[in-house]
Amino acid sequence: MHRRPWGVFLAIGALAVLLASGHVLQEHSPAVKNAPVSRRIIALTFDDGPDPLTTPALLKALAAKNVPATFFLLGQNAARHPDLVRAVAAGGHELASHGHRHRFPNKLPLYELFADLTQAEEAIAVAGERPTLYRPPGGGYNDAMVDALARRGYTTVLWSVDPRDWERRGAAQIAVTVVSRASPGAIVLLHEGECAANTPEAVGMIVDRLRAEGYEFVTVGELLRHRETIK
Numbered sequence: 001m002h003r004r005p006w007g008v009f010l011a012i013g014a015l016a017v018l019l020a021s022g023h024v025l026q027e028h029s030p031a032v033k034n035a036p037v038s039r040r041i042i043a044l045t046f047d048d049g050p051d052p053l054t055t056p057a058l059l060k061a062l063a064a065k066n067v068p069a070t071f072f073l074l075g076q077n078a079a080r081h082p083d084l085v086r087a088v089a090a091g092g093h094e095l096a097s098h099g100h101r102h103r104f105p106n107k108l109p110l111y112e113l114f115a116d117l118t119q120a121e122e123a124i125a126v127a128g129e130r131p132t133l134y135r136p137p138g139g140g141y142n143d144a145m146v147d148a149l150a151r152r153g154y155t156t157v158l159w160s161v162d163p164r165d166w167e168r169r170g171a172a173q174i175a176v177t178v179v180s181r182a183s184p185g186a187i188v189l190l191h192e193g194e195c196a197a198n199t200p201e202a203v204g205m206i207v208d209r210l211r212a213e214g215y216e217f218v219t220v221g222e223l224l225r226h227r228e229t230i231k
């Protein structure tokens, strides 16, 4: 009996140390790189659009295979091409934000990041949707930024497969890299624009080969909903 108070003191002491170090109370929403799922589901994502060269070609390639994808649109490009933003939404794809001016968010004060996000939201709103997924340009992030974004209603989305398509790679090379690195719950980083001109062609190859391996294509939003239920 006489030992019990020591146990209580130790427990209180340990709790105090944890609280002081922020391990218990800190509310932390991690950036998402992939989804822990057992099913063979995978998400294709396209950054930096919309773009007059690649967006129509991507929409055609995705429609031909009946594949939904997630477009991380750049606000300034969305403002220039509202018809393409509407076309992406009309194609059944998920509209997400890549910020307005492609600024690296981990190097910005929060108020500037939020102002950039607001501008992007207004440009993307022509399609009637407010995005809830955000991909930081350059992939830079920190915990404080991710938490602030979460309080604003955004999930920060990174990727787990990067074929570096923006380096003007050929379609076959892009496809081989994606297929060889694919795994259940993966998020594939692809791009729009002139530097990624071969990406629409690669999409058809990626879909055919991964479907042959039993993969199903979903949007990032759907991938994350599976994460919550499957674990």
Ligand SMILES: [Zn+2]
Pocket: 047, 048, 098, 102, 137, 138
């Ligand atoms: Zn980008």
